[in-house]
Amino acid sequence: KAGVTQTPRYLIKTRGQQVTLSCSPISGHRSVSWYQQTPGQGLQFLFEYFSETQRNKGNFPGRFSGRQFSNSRSEMNVSTLELGDSALYLCASSLTGAGSSTEAFFGQGTRLTVV
Amino acid sequence: SQQGEEDPQALSIQEGENATMNCSYKTSINNLQWYRQNSGRGLVHLILIRSNEREKHSGRLRVTLDTSKKSSSLLITASRAADTASYFCAKDNAGNMLTFGGGTRLMVKP
Numbered sequence: 001k002a003g004v005t006q007t008p009r010y011l012i013k014t015r016g017q018q019v020t021l022s023c024s025p026i027s028g029h030r031s032v033s034w035y036q037q038t039p040g041q042g043l044q045f046l047f048e049y050f051s052e053t054q055r056n057k058g059n060f061p062g063r064f065s066g067r068q069f070s071n072s073r074s075e076m077n078v079s080t081l082e083l084g085d086s087a088l089y090l091c092a093s094s095l096t097g098a099g100s101s102t103e104a105f106f107g108q109g110t111r112l113t114v115v
Numbered sequence: 116s117q118q119g120e121e122d123p124q125a126l127s128i129q130e131g132e133n134a135t136m137n138c139s140y141k142t143s144i145n146n147l148q149w150y151r152q153n154s155g156r157g158l159v160h161l162i163l164i165r166s167n168e169r170e171k172h173s174g175r176l177r178v179t180l181d182t183s184k185k186s187s188s189l190l191i192t193a194s195r196a197a198d199t200a201s202y203f204c205a206k207d208n209a210g211n212m213l214t215f216g217g218g219t220r221l222m223v224k225p
Contacts, residue, residue, distance in 0.1 A: 031211045043203065043215035056212045088155055094211045104211060106157040
């Protein structure tokens with residue numbers, strides 16, 4: 001069974017640019033969540049999608065957005081990149097939806113460096 | 116702000132010893148999960164313990180939960196060098212929104 005796939009693995013962007021990251025969840029998983037990990041702030045929740053609908057959103061500016069497609073694949077976009085957006089972005093997929101708590105399976109992450 | 120706070124922040128032990136990591140949280144939980152992360156890579160799920168459970172085991176791992184003290188602990192017995200990693204606890208809110216603590220960096224020396 002294939003795991004969670006995130007692409008690309010590494011990315012270098014310039015301040016002011018925008019970036020799109022992709023996540024393919026485990027087959028059959030309909031919930032996809034995104035997290036940002038930095039040395040200073042640790043792991044922080046960005047947003048969660050279930051059946052193409054955003055159900056939860058973390059405390060991040062509107063420059064961070066995402067979407068989920070009908071095949072459950074998800075993308076997140078960051079516009080007008082800032083140096084502070086440099087981080088490891090992690091995607092996680094889960095089998096069940098709201099009200100059920102199950103384990104989350106994480107991808108290897110996308111390492112974004114903003115210069 | 117981070118919901119779960121791990122203690123200690125760093126732990127160094129010899130192979131064969133036991134490692135204990137603690138996690139405290141501030142508000143009520145549905146469940147609490149423990150994850151391992153190797154060298155800035157993806158997170159690996161270890162154990163999920165529900166609020167009505169007090170203890171769970173998985174191989175060399177034992178997790179306890181004390182809801183009255185709002186705390187959990189992860190015990191790794193007979194540690195191995197391969198256990199070297201960062202360990203995180205995460206409060207699980209309904210809707211698959213995990214709130215992570217700062218993590219414990221465990222180093223197991225051969």
